[in-house]
Amino acid sequence: MQYLESFINSYMTFHYGVGFAIGLAIFGGYLFGMSKCKKSQGQSISRKEVLCGLALSVYLVLLIGGTLLNRNVGDEYLIEVIPFWSYHQIFTLKDKPLAWQILYNVLVFIPWGILLPEIYKNMRRFRFVVASAAGMSFVIEVVQLVFRLGLFEFDDIFHNTLGAVIGYGLWCVMRRRKLG
Numbered sequence: 001m002q003y004l005e006s007f008i009n010s011y012m013t014f015h016y017g018v019g020f021a022i023g024l025a026i027f028g029g030y031l032f033g034m035s036k037c038k039k040s041q042g043q044s045i046s047r048k049e050v051l052c053g054l055a056l057s058v059y060l061v062l063l064i065g066g067t068l069l070n071r072n073v074g075d076e077y078l079i080e081v082i083p084f085w086s087y088h089q090i091f092t093l094k095d096k097p098l099a100w101q102i103l104y105n106v107l108v109f110i111p112w113g114i115l116l117p118e119i120y121k122n123m124r125r126f127r128f129v130v131a132s133a134a135g136m137s138f139v140i141e142v143v144q145l146v147f148r149l150g151l152f153e154f155d156d157i158f159h160n161t162l163g164a165v166i167g168y169g170l171w172c173v174m175r176r177r178k179l180g
Contacts, residue, residue: 019065027057052119059111066108067140071149079145080153105159106166109133113167114174126168133164 030053031045038045086102089095112133116123123129137160145152 018069019061022064023057023061026060027054030057049119052115055111056115056119059115063108063112063140068143068147068149071144074148074150077145077148078151080151080155083154083158085153086155102155102159105156106163109137109160109163110167110170112136112160113164113169114171115167117168117171126165129164129168130161134161137161 031050034045034049034053038049086098090099090102113129116129116132123132134157137157140160141152141156144150
């Protein structure tokens with residue numbers, strides 16, 4: 001329970017004003033782009049598309065807030081590029097908080113794998129979801145490194161991408177049930 005509370009606190013204690021502004025900008029940009037695209041096709045944006053865009057905007061605000069905005073600037077640049085070093089720490093040192101952190105890194109990208117293919121038809125291929133999740137995770141890690149907001153590590157990119165793969169699998173199952 002302590003780990004869950006720590007997770008919630010770390011993902012919910014960012015600057016709400018900045019997060020709200022980012023969310024509005026994302027949602028406004030989404031609505032503008034989707035409306036233009038639909039208008040060019042002689043259609044209007046559906047309620048489902050608006051709700052999915054809102055869900056994506058909220059998700060991105062929480063993702064950016066939890067990975068960047070709620071962190072304090074450190075004194076040094078931290079980097080760990082040895083693949084899967086975290087597993088060594090968990091199994092040799094019995095580092096439970098690190099195990100929970102890995103789980104959270106997987107869980108935080110599950111919505112990515114669900115929302116992107118649901119909203120954007122061109123993102124319905126597995127490789128696009130994987131590439132976009134790895135790219136987004138890489139950008140987050142680079143920003144953390146450049147601004148000294150945490151540890152840049154390959155493991156986070158891997159775990160985030162794994163979360164998107166799980167989300168994509170869930171989206172595929174939901175889509176098959178809906179179509180079947």
